[in-house]
Amino acid sequence: MAYRLMKGNEAAVIGALLGGCTHFFGYPITPASEIAQGAAYWFPLSGRMFMQSESEVSVINMVYGAASAGARAMTASSGPGIALMSEGISYLAGARLPAVIIDMQRSGPGLGNIWPEQSDYNMVVKGGGHGDYRNIVFTPYSGQEMLEMTRDAFEIADTYRMTVFILSDAYIGQMMEQVSIDGPVFHGKRKDWAVYGDAQSRNNLITSIHMNTHLQKEHNDLLQSVYKQVSADLVDYETIDTDDADIVMVAYGICARIGLSAIRVLREQGVKAGLFRPKTVWPFPACAIGDLAARKTKLLVVELSSGMMADDVELAVKGRTEVARFGMVGGVTPKVEELVQAVTDMIRGGRDA
Amino acid sequence: MPDTNEKFGRSSVFYDTFERRGAEEKSTHYCPGCGHGTVQKMIAAAIEEFGIQDRTIFLSPVGCSVFAYYYFDTGNIQCSHGRSPAVATGVRRTLRDAVIIGYQGDGDLAGIGLAEIIHAASRGENYSVFFINNAIYGMTGGQMAPTTLLGQRTLTSPNGRDQFNDGRPIGMAELISVLPAPVYVERCSLSTPKQVLKTRLAVRKALRYQIERKGFSFVEILSPCPTNWGMTPIQARTWVTEHLETVFKLGRLKDYDEDVPVPADPVLHPIDDQQMLTLLTAGGIPTVKTSVEKRPSRSFKIGGFGGQGVLSAGELMAACALSEGYRVSWLPSYGPEMRGGSANASVICSDDPIGSPVVDTPDVLLAMNGPALDAFEHTVAPGGVILVNSSVVNQKTRRTDVSYYAVPATEMAKEAQLISAANVVMVSACLAVTGFLSIQTLRESIPRVLRKKAFLERNLGLVDATITYLQQQEII
Known part of the structure; x- marks a missing residue:
């Protein structure tokens, strides 16, 4: 058995690669910057896309765009950045777009400090954005789980068309442990709802607005039924x-x-x-x-x-x-x-x- | 209904009936005299002429045109307020051949989404932006916009826009045109038939450049909003000429130039799975458990100045333990601490799954400087080991219940002309005096952890020198 010795932050990047993520949009923030740095190295090297955006607000909307176009897209940040993304996360939920977000929690409120807290729990688990929506939230406690949960998150996000969070903390990200890389490699498949800019998907519409109250109710009921299914399927x-x-x-x-x-x-x-x-x-x-x-x-x-x-x-x-x-x-x-x-x-x- | 289409000149890029608006709906939600319908007809006509309907993805903004997807029989993505350029970026980086249409109003583009449009323009994202400037927030019922004229009355500037309270109107076309990346920037107007025709040409050009992969195009269109201006459609068109056009000068601010670099090709070429796994597992540490019996866990604290190789000493220790079949954890002090001043690392090696990675009572302390000895000597477990770098640390430990060793690590590293390798001396000495892991394992692990491969021989030489020193001193 061979292991690599690596930080949780690096394990997350490798998990993303194994999970079939093709697009990483990042913005620097301690203690999550190493994930963006790792992605900036590994994604282009393996023929995938890394981009540093102008803000977390833009990051999450780039994820929204890439997910709309059928890509497996992700980002990683810490509390202050996740707070800025909250609007976009609500839109992802409303438009039923899959996405993966890693939150390496640090101390708050405000600028706080860069040492670990778990005080993003309410924002991430209860939904920091507006509206009645949920995120699927995994909580890794080792480097190996950082890898595996991030990898599996992409499959799960696509299955349920939801945002999957990896809710971690500064210690799990900074800690180096033995990690084995021998799991499956996943790839995203063509989605019948996404917009590819081709004849087959021309009639597809990605939106979260339903002006007709009955249609909005129908849509929100659908979201709730997905959440009910997730609750039955994914508790771990x-x-x-x-x-x-x-x-x-x-x-x-x-x-x-x-x-x-x-x-x-x-x-x-x-x-x-x-x-x-x-x-x-x-x-x-x-x-x-x-x-x-x-x-x-x-x-x-x-x-x-x-x-x-x-x-x-x-x-x-x-x-x-x-x-x-x-x-x-x-x-x-x-x-x-x-x-x-x-x-x-x-x-x-x-x-x- | 082909006859209706013929009669009203409706493009085949529009749906025949607007089912997304309501069953059998044939009329738009735009007010009489509104400019949106005019511009959207021109866009639809251009899409039809270029034969790109299947490839087109229309990005609806927030504002009156939020419902553009009612009408466009193309791929549609509705964006949050102001973020259309970021969404366009995400789509562009995913789909090479899509024709992406950004369509934004003045609040959306020049207000809440100013950062997004500037950065998308600055990156030269290959897509076309149509910026509808009617100097007011339409959908929310007529509030002040970033482009509202001085003195213009709106619901939130009831006495007229005041330059000192509200600032001056923003000229977006000028702002975009000073960036190096955009290939085409023009301001047009819907005030008169002549201007409408000019706008039509601009719309076509912006799309053509995108199809030719030339880069970012920006067309600002001065557009009437009779409802929120409180005018008739005809009065509104006149007001565009007499007021908007005097503040926002029409014209081409920038056009394609051969010198503009062609944007990056967004095609991705993912490597195959096996190739990726080979890359990812490179540098993997073969792990052979050296004992069938459960071995006691060991915890280490390594402390010193930033730059002494404190963290990599810990990493080396962890790599050694891993290759002898231990589970390991390594936890650094990090953040601002890393930039000078003190650094320390905690390492735990155990046959059981490791709980807390924090080392509060280390079995072994490696003090690479005096402050590290001061900070941690009292935490060492009774019966534990303290090893100091005697080149830097002058004092001895006050503890009497631990084993104490001193090695002139910095001097030995200097002698080997590898000042950065005092940490290798410390780790070598630590393993030699504790017997925790074999020196052979250390030799095998150094090349796995070492980043500058050129110094491998000198590092291995330092391992030997350390052992020789300890033997000469009769420490081992």
């Missing part, structure tokens, strides 16, 4: 040592990595602790978390925000078990012993739910 998560657990940490991205270390320490101390790691946060693994709640397993939601994912956990729990929030912001990540302490406190009943 990993459980580690949850079967006999008295307490389970719920975390994604870098927090799941720290959580993994913490439950090892706790198990050594004889504490029955487990880790529940959503690999998709939309659709959210509400049923699986509901099952834990039904068993009265205590849940500690660990994230680099004040509790954005914790809101979704509580919706899934519906008051059936104790849920505590461990949030850390500003670019600081929790130490393993801090999580161990938080779990210990919760078991003793000392931590406010």
Whole structure:
């Protein structure tokens, strides 16, 4: 077995190549610039297109144009850039265009700083743009997953004609790990709805405007039915040592990595602790978390925000078990012993739910 | 209905009935006397004449012409407000042979989408832009536009546009024409039949240049909006002549010149899958587990000045561990820290999946300078190892519960005339004193991590020199 040692940001570029992405539109922002830099190197080298745009607003509309023309297109940015793209993402949803966007989350609000937070959760998962739409959101926690989730995102985006987000963070992007590159290579196929500038597609129309209220309702109902299908098809998560657990940490991205270390320490101390790691946060693994709640397993939601994912956990729990929030912001990540302490406190009943 | 088409001269590029507007609908949504219908008829006629209907993609903007797709029997993409040039760019970079028509109003192009149009023009995107300037926001009901004239009353300039409060009208054709890339820029008008005919020629030329792949064309068209100007259609045409044309001078500002470079050919030639996989896996590290027993995990912290090779020392360590079958993680200090000042890297090697990549209590500390020793010596796990670069670090550790080693890494690197390779000395020494990974693995890993292959021999020489030094000092 041969591995390459690479950063999560580079793994994302390779995932995009394997996923059949032909168009990358980028704009620099720390800590996501390495993805654009990698694409600027790899895309032309492999006969694909990389372009640096004048702004994130333009980036997302270039993605819109390329996707309209049938291409597998993507971009990568961080919170401030994703915020600027939000209008365009709403239009992508309205026009039912497939796209892949990577968000290497940094600290906010405003300019914040370049260290990791997970505070874009609401913007990305709940939809930062206007209107009643959804994005499919994957949450990688390793270099290997950066590659695989980005690769698979293009297939999924085309299947459901939706935007797929890779919601990652500065640590997962900067960290170097062993990554194996031996998966399938995908390619986009001709789409019957896209506009190719030929006779066959002449009657096609890419739009998000439906002036007739009944037609808009019909369109929005269609979107909702797609979202329902996605919810049935794509929920993904990993459980580690949850079967006999008295307490389970719920975390994604870098927090799941720290959580993994913490439950090892706790198990050594004889504490029955487990880790529940959503690999998709939309659709959210509400049923699986509901099952834990039904068993009265205590849940500690660990994230680099004040509790954005914790809101979704509580919706899934519906008051059936104790849920505590461990949030850390500003670019600081929790130490393993801090999580161990938080779990210990919760078991003793000392931590406010 | 061919007879109707013949009678009204409707182009075959328009749908016969406008089903997208409503069943059997035959009339447009434009107001009487509006310029949009005139321009769109000219565009449709040109598409028909050039025989490019199948190839044409019409980009509808936001504004009154948002519904251009009701009428054009071509590929249609509706764009968000002002972003049509970015969408055109995305389409152009995907489809080489499509004929792309950008059609934007004054709010869309000169207001909210100013950045997009300037940059698309500046890149010389091969497409044709028709800019309908009627000095007012039409669809929203008559608000001030970037091209509204001074003194012109609108719903949001009820006392007339004031230069100090509202700025002056923007001349887009002039602005575009000063950029080097556009091949054709002209301002036309719909005020009189003569001007309409001139506009017709401009529309044709802008499309012809695109078909010939010459590059970016921009036609600004002064157009009446009787409804929002509060005029009859005839009064409105007169107002175009008497007011708009005096501020926005008609004429050709730029035309094709052989010196303008031909835009890049957008054809992509993707390499085949196997070729790509070969490229992507080049430099892969063959991994052979050196033990069937589970080995203890090790964590390292490497600290020093930026430029001492701190991060690549970590990478080298990780590459060595990976080739001996460990799972590895490497985490840098990054960002502003990287630009001078301190740098540090955390490396973990383990037979189990690695949890947190952050190293809070390293088993081994490699301190390449004094500040790194100060910052991290207290974090080293009891029984751990501290290795310092004694060329730079003068003080010894205060810890008594760790093993302490000193190697003059910078001096040794200087002696080998490879000042940047003090990190190789540190990693060599680290592996030699801990016995964690074999020196042979290190030799094999250096060429995988080293970026300047010319220095390979000198780097390998430094590994030997380090071992010799440690033996002479009876450290190993």
